[in-house]
Amino acid sequence: MIRSLMLSVFLFAVSSMSMAGVSAFNMRKGVTDTSHQVYNLHMIIFLVCCLIAVVVFGFMFWALLKHRKSKGAKAANFHESTKIEILWTIAPILILVLMAIPATKVLISMEDNSEAQMTIMVTGSQWKWHYRYIEDDISFYSLLKTSDDEIDNKVEKQEHYLLDVDKPLVIPIHTKIKFLLTSDDVIHSWWVPDFSLKKDAVPGFINEIWTNVNDAGTYRGQCAELCGVAHGFMPIVVVALEQDEYKTWLADQLKQKAILIEKEKQSVGETLSLEQLMAIGEQVYVERCAACHQADGKGMSGIFPALAGSKIANVAGDYKTHIDIVLNGKSGTAMQAFKNQLSLVELAGVITYERNAFGNTTGDVIQAEVIQLILNPVQQDSQSSVQSTDQMPEQSKEGVKQ
Amino acid sequence: MNQHTSIKAATGWRRWVYTTNHKDIGTLYLWFSLIMFFTGGLMAMIIRAELFQPGLQLVEPNFFNQMTTVHGLIMVFGAVMPAFTGLANWMVPLMIGAPDMALPRMNNWSFWILPFAFLILLSSLFMPGGGPNFGWTFYAPLSTTYSNDNTAFFVFAIHIMGISSIMGAINVIVTITNMRAPGMTWMKLPMFVWTMLITAFLLIMVMPVLAGTVTMVLTDKYFGTSFFDASGGGDPVMFQHLFWFFGHPEVYIMILPAFGIISTIIPTFSRKKLFGYHSMVYATVSIAFLSFIVWAHHMFTTGMPLAGELFFMYSTMIISVPTGVKVFNWIATLWRGSITFEVPMLFALAFIVLFTIGGMSGLMLAITPADFQYHDTYFVVAHFHYVLVTGAVFSIMAATYYWIPKWTGNMFHEGLAKTHFWLSLVSVNILFFPMHFVGLAGMPRRIPDYALQFADFNALISIGGFAFGLSQILFVVVIVKCIRGGKKAKANVWEDAEGLEWEVPSPAPLHTFSTAPTIK
Numbered sequence: 001m002i003r004s005l006m007l008s009v010f011l012f013a014v015s016s017m018s019m020a021g022v023s024a025f026n027m028r029k030g031v032t033d034t035s036h037q038v039y040n041l042h043m044i045i046f047l048v049c050c051l052i053a054v055v056v057f058g059f060m061f062w063a064l065l066k067h068r069k070s071k072g073a074k075a076a077n078f079h080e081s082t083k084i085e086i087l088w089t090i091a092p093i094l095i096l097v098l099m100a101i102p103a104t105k106v107l108i109s110m111e112d113n114s115e116a117q118m119t120i121m122v123t124g125s126q127w128k129w130h131y132r133y134i135e136d137d138i139s140f141y142s143l144l145k146t147s148d149d150e151i152d153n154k155v156e157k158q159e160h161y162l163l164d165v166d167k168p169l170v171i172p173i174h175t176k177i178k179f180l181l182t183s184d185d186v187i188h189s190w191w192v193p194d195f196s197l198k199k200d201a202v203p204g205f206i207n208e209i210w211t212n213v214n215d216a217g218t219y220r221g222q223c224a225e226l227c228g229v230a231h232g233f234m235p236i237v238v239v240a241l242e243q244d245e246y247k248t249w250l251a252d253q254l255k256q257k258a259i260l261i262e263k264e265k266q267s268v269g270e271t272l273s274l275e276q277l278m279a280i281g282e283q284v285y286v287e288r289c290a291a292c293h294q295a296d297g298k299g300m301s302g303i304f305p306a307l308a309g310s311k312i313a314n315v316a317g318d319y320k321t322h323i324d325i326v327l328n329g330k331s332g333t334a335m336q337a338f339k340n341q342l343s344l345v346e347l348a349g350v351i352t353y354e355r356n357a358f359g360n361t362t363g364d365v366i367q368a369e370v371i372q373l374i375l376n377p378v379q380q381d382s383q384s385s386v387q388s389t390d391q392m393p394e395q396s397k398e399g400v401k402q
Numbered sequence: 403m404n405q406h407t408s409i410k411a412a413t414g415w416r417r418w419v420y421t422t423n424h425k426d427i428g429t430l431y432l433w434f435s436l437i438m439f440f441t442g443g444l445m446a447m448i449i450r451a452e453l454f455q456p457g458l459q460l461v462e463p464n465f466f467n468q469m470t471t472v473h474g475l476i477m478v479f480g481a482v483m484p485a486f487t488g489l490a491n492w493m494v495p496l497m498i499g500a501p502d503m504a505l506p507r508m509n510n511w512s513f514w515i516l517p518f519a520f521l522i523l524l525s526s527l528f529m530p531g532g533g534p535n536f537g538w539t540f541y542a543p544l545s546t547t548y549s550n551d552n553t554a555f556f557v558f559a560i561h562i563m564g565i566s567s568i569m570g571a572i573n574v575i576v577t578i579t580n581m582r583a584p585g586m587t588w589m590k591l592p593m594f595v596w597t598m599l600i601t602a603f604l605l606i607m608v609m610p611v612l613a614g615t616v617t618m619v620l621t622d623k624y625f626g627t628s629f630f631d632a633s634g635g636g637d638p639v640m641f642q643h644l645f646w647f648f649g650h651p652e653v654y655i656m657i658l659p660a661f662g663i664i665s666t667i668i669p670t671f672s673r674k675k676l677f678g679y680h681s682m683v684y685a686t687v688s689i690a691f692l693s694f695i696v697w698a699h700h701m702f703t704t705g706m707p708l709a710g711e712l713f714f715m716y717s718t719m720i721i722s723v724p725t726g727v728k729v730f731n732w733i734a735t736l737w738r739g740s741i742t743f744e745v746p747m748l749f750a751l752a753f754i755v756l757f758t759i760g761g762m763s764g765l766m767l768a769i770t771p772a773d774f775q776y777h778d779t780y781f782v783v784a785h786f787h788y789v790l791v792t793g794a795v796f797s798i799m800a801a802t803y804y805w806i807p808k809w810t811g812n813m814f815h816e817g818l819a820k821t822h823f824w825l826s827l828v829s830v831n832i833l834f835f836p837m838h839f840v841g842l843a844g845m846p847r848r849i850p851d852y853a854l855q856f857a858d859f860n861a862l863i864s865i866g867g868f869a870f871g872l873s874q875i876l877f878v879v880v881i882v883k884c885i886r887g888g889k890k891a892k893a894n895v896w897e898d899a900e901g902l903e904w905e906v907p908s909p910a911p912l913h914t915f916s917t918a919p920t921i922k
Binding site: 022023024025026027028037038041042045046049052053056057059060063064067068069070073074075076077078079080081084085088089092093096099100103104106107108110111126150151152153157159160161162163181185186187189191193196197198199200202203204205207208221222223224225226227228229230231232233300301302303331332333334 | 456457458459463464467529530531532535536537541543544547548550551552631632633637638639672673674675676677678679680681703704705708711712715716719720722723726727729730733734735736737738739740741742743751754755758759762763765766769770771772774775777778779839842843844846848849850851852853854855858859
C-alpha cells in the first residue's frame with residue numbers, strides 16, 4: 001500500500017513536471033534561471049529518494065510477504081556481516097556526494113550578488129512590506145488588499161484572496177536586481193516562490209539576495225516567518241514588466257511623487273472640519289491601527305493597549321503625547337512610527353479620529369499644520385520641511401526628535 | 403530492599419505522591435504523557451478546524467497562534483519526552499537487572515514538578531493577553547519586545563520542564579552506569595537501554611542551553627538587556643543559533659529512544675537476532691554526535707555566509723548515513739525471519755516505512771538551495787510530523803502494546819488494538835501526506851488563513867486530522883480495558899522475546915531484582 005502511495009506520488013510529480021507553471025502538488029518551476037535550477041535540483045533529489053524508497057521498501061515488503069511465520073518461514077540465524085555493513089555505509093555516501101555536487105553549484109551561483117544593475121531595499125514591518133528603489137529614490141508601502149469582509153466570510157472571496165496588495169513591487173525583466181532586506185520590528189521573511197527567493201528580514205541587519213526575471217507577469221508570495229497576529233496577512237506581489245514598460249512606469253511614479261509633495265505643501269495651509277478629518281481618520285484607522293487596537297478601540301488586554309478612554313487619547317487639549325506616539329512609535333513595544341507611513345492629512349485625521357471615536361470625547365480637532373509644526377518646528381517653508389507619504393528627506397528626520 | 407517490603411506500603415493518593423518506586427513513577431509519567439497527548443491533540447483539532455476552509459471561522463489569529471505554539475510545546479515537552487522518560491523508568495531497571503533507579507527520591511521530584519510546569523504554561527492561556535503566541539521556537543524579538551505580558555509564565559514553565567528533564571537524565575545515566583547486573587557488559591546492553599543512555603547525555607548537554615536562552619528572553623523582555631535586540635548591540639539571529647543548538651539535539655532526544663524500541667520489537671516478532679547490534683550502537687552514537695554540528699540547517703534563510711551554508715548542508719546530509727544504517731539493519735533483521743504481525747510489530751513496521759519517508763524529506767530539506775523553497779512551508783510541517791508522529795509517537799504506541807502485558811499482567815484486546823492501528827495508519831497519512839503537496843505548492847506554515855488554491859488539500863488534511871484524533875480514543879479504551887482485566891499474561895509475553903524484563907512475572911511485582919540476576 002505504501003509502495004503504491006509512493007508510486008502515485010511519483011506519477012503526480014512526473015505529470016506535473018511536464019506542465020509548465022504552477023502545480024497543486026509540486027514546487028513550481030518559476031521564471032528565473034535560478035528557480036529552474038532549484039526546481040531541477042528538487043526533482044533530482046526527490047527522484048533519488050523515490051528510487052531508494054522503492055529498493056528499501058521492496059526488500060522490506062518482500063520479507064513481510066515471504067518470510068512470515070504463517071507461511072511456514074523458519075528464522076535464519078545470521079547476523080553481523082562486515083561486508084554488507086560497509087556496503088550500505090559507502091553506497092549512501094556516494095549517493096550523497098552525487099547530490100551535493102549540483103547543490104553546491106546552484107548555491108554558489110545563488111549567493112553571487114555581484115554586478116547587480118539595480119537595487120531595491122525591502123523592509124518588513126508588522127504587517128506590510130516597504131520597497132525603496134535606491135537609484136531612483138522612490139518608495140512606497142505595499143499592504144494587503146483583501147477586505148476584512150472577505151476574510152470574515154461576509155462576501156465572496158476574490159480570485160487572489162490574501163495574495164493581493166494595494167501597490168505591488170514593479171521590476172523590469174532581464175535585469176539583475178539586488179534586494180537588500182531588513183525589518184523595522186520582528187523577523188519577517190520575504191518569499192516569492194516563482195523567483196526561488198526566500199530570505200529573512202532581520203531587524204538591525206541587512207540581508208542580500210538577487211534575481212533576474214525572464215518572463216513578464218505577476219508573481220505572488222507571502223511572508224514566511226511567523227511575525228505576529230497578522231503574519232498570514234502580509235502578501236508580496238511583484239509585477240515584472242518589459243524594460244520599456246518599466247521605464248514608463250518609473251517616469252509615471254516620479255511624476256506622481258512630485259504631485260504628492262505639492263499636495264502635502266497645500267494641505268498644511270488647509271483647515272478641515274471635524275467630520276472631514278474623522279472620515280479620513282476612520283479609513284486610516286481601520287487599515288493601519290485596528291489589527292492591534294481593534295475596531296472598537298478597546299485593544300487586546302495584556303498585549304495592545306486600549307485607546308477608548310485612555311489617558312493619552314481622551315484628555316481634551318492634551319494631545320502632544322498622543323501625536324508623539326503616533327509619529328515616532330513607542331520604543332520597547334509593538335507601536336511603530338507612522339510619520340513616514342502616512343501623509344500629514346492622514347496623520348491629522350487618524351489622531352483626530354482616535355480622540356473622538358470609541359466614546360472618547362476630547363473634541364480636539366488636529367489639523368495637518370499642527371503635525372507639520374511638531375515634525376519640524378524650526379523651518380516651515382524650506383525644502384526640508386516638505387512632507388509627503390514616506391518621502392521625507394533624511395535631514396528633516398533629525399529635526400523631529402524633541 | 404527487605405526493609406522496604408516490611409514497611410506498610412502507602413495506599414491511595416499517598417502511594418502516587420510519595421512514591422520512589424521506578425514502576426510507579428514510570429506509570430505516572432506515562433499517564434501524564436497520555437493526558438498531555440490529548441491536550442495537545444485538542445489544540446491540533448482547533449487548528450485543523452480553523453484551517454478546514456479559507457477565511458476565519460472559529461478563532462482569532464491571535465488565539466490561533468497561541469494554539470500552534472502551545473500545541474508544539476505540549477507535544478514536545480509534555481507528550482513525547484515524558485513518555486520516553488516513563489518507558490525508561492519502567493523498563494531500564496528491569497532490562498539491566500537493577501532493583502530500582504539509582505536516585506529514587508530525585509526520580510519522584512523530577513516527575514512531580516512536571517505537572518506544575520504545564521499548569522503554569524496552560525494557565526497563561528486564560529490570563530488577559532493570553533498564552534505564548536510566538537511559535538514553540540519563540541524567535542526573538544517576537545518573543546521579547548513584541549510578546550504579551552505573560553511571557554514570564556512561559557519562561558518559568560520551560561525552566562521547570564528543563565530541570566525535570568535534566569534530573570531524569572542524570573538518573574538514567576547513573577542507573578545504567580552503576581546498577582547493571584553482574585555480567586551485563588556495555589556491549590550486552592539492550593538497544594533500548596543504549597538509546598536511553600545516549601539520549602540522557604544529549605539532554606544534559608542541551609537543556610542548560612535552552613535554560614540560558616529562555617533566561618535571556620526573560621531579561622530582554624523585563625530587565626532591559628539587549629541580547630537579541632540590535633538597537634542595543636544584540637542580534638536576533640543569535641537567538642536562533644542558541645535555540646537550535648538546543649533544538650536539533652532535541653529532535654534526536656525524541657527519536658533515539660524510538661530507534662531503541664523498534665530495535666527491540668523487530669527481532670522479537672521476526673524471531674531472529676538484531677542484524678547488526680554493534681553497528682546499531684555506533685550509529686546511535688554517531689547520530690548523537692552529528693546532532694551537535696547541524697543546527698544551522700534550520701536557519702538557512704537567516705542570511706549565513708556561503709561557507710556556513712555549505713558546512714551545514716554537508717553535515718546534515720551525512721546524518722542520513724547512520725540513519726540509513728539503522729533502517730537497513732531493521733530490514734536485514736526482518737529478512738529470512740519468521741515474521742508475525744502482533745500489534746506492537748504493526749506499529750514498528752509502520753514506523754520503519756513512515757519514519758523513512760520523514761527521513762527522506764529531511765534529506766531534501768538539507769539541500770540548501772531547495773530548502774530556500776521548502777523552508778517555513780507545510781513541507782516542513784509534513785516532514786517533522788512524519789518523524790515525530792509516525793516516528794516517535796508510533797514507537798511509543800508500539801512500546802505500550804509491547805510491554806503493557808508486563809505492566810498490567812493482562813493481555814490487551816487484540817481486535818480493538820488492531821482497529822486502533824489501522825485507523826491511525828490510514829488517518830495519519832491522510833493528515834500529513836497532503837501537507838507535502840500544499841507546502842511545495844507554496845503554503846507557508848503558521849498561518850490561520852490561506853489562499854484559495856490550498857483549500858481542497860486543507861479540507862482533506864483536516865478530515866484526516868479529526869479521524870486521527872478520534873482514533874486515539876480507542877487507544878485509551880484498549881489501555882483501560884487491559885488494566886481492568888483480560889487474558890492473563892505469561893512471564894514471557896511474546897513467544898521468544900529476549901531480555902531480563904521477561905524473566906520476572908507479569909504483572910511485574912512492585913520490587914524486582916532485589917537480588918541481581920547473573921548474565922551469562
